[in-house]
Amino acid sequence: xLKLNPYKIGFRTLKTAVGMTxxxxxxxxxxxxxxASSAILVVLCIKHTKMHSLTAIVSRLVSCLLILFLGSAIFxxxxxxxxxxxxxxxxxIPLTVVLNAQEGVITSCVILLxxxxxxxxxxxxxxxxxxxxxxxxxxxxxxxxxxxxLVKTLKHFKNDIEHQITDVFIAFx
Numbered sequence: 001x002l003k004l005n006p007y008k009i010g011f012r013t014l015k016t017a018v019g020m021t022x023x024x025x026x027x028x029x030x031x032x033x034x035x036a037s038s039a040i041l042v043v044l045c046i047k048h049t050k051m052h053s054l055t056a057i058v059s060r061l062v063s064c065l066l067i068l069f070l071g072s073a074i075f076x077x078x079x080x081x082x083x084x085x086x087x088x089x090x091x092x093i094p095l096t097v098v099l100n101a102q103e104g105v106i107t108s109c110v111i112l113l114x115x116x117x118x119x120x121x122x123x124x125x126x127x128x129x130x131x132x133x134x135x136x137x138x139x140x141x142x143x144x145x146x147x148x149x150l151v152k153t154l155k156h157f158k159n160d161i162e163h164q165i166t167d168v169f170i171a172f173x
Contacts, residue, residue: 041136053144063104
């Protein structure tokens with residue numbers, strides 16, 4: 001029989017929903033093409049800890065800028081064909097591993113597909129994609145700044161465990 005688990009909406013879920021909404025609204029107000037993609041950036045960059053969030057944001061920024069310029073250059077030279085798309089991905093993924101930015105591969109593929117589908121690869125496209133990145137990653141960064149710190153809770157657990165271990169040693173004396 002199917003048993004449903006009770007679910008409470010957590011702080012991270014709330015931040016993700018608010019961040020995605022803000023990303024779409026802001027990018028739409030700015031008149032950006034593919035404005036819904038900012039929500040993808042937000043949802044992928046909301047993490048459990050501030051440090052992991054910052055690492056994810058930096059990784060995505062590096063890989064997205066890399067794919068934006070690499071894809072634009074290669075598509076401009078070889079044309080926007082499916083085989084060229086595959087070639088770019090074949091070159092790009094190992095490059096992200098070398099740069100330790102592989103966490104941003106999925107996000108970068110979204111940017112690459114924007115370039116692939118663009119009618120023209122020009123300054124407007126580059127600026128549009130960079131603005132999507134700035135808004136999406138910026139909102140994720142702000143949302144992650146309001147992440148509650150678990151340091152006090154962890155220190156409390158550590159002290160409790162240390163006292164319990166001390167009590168065990170005292171009992172064996």
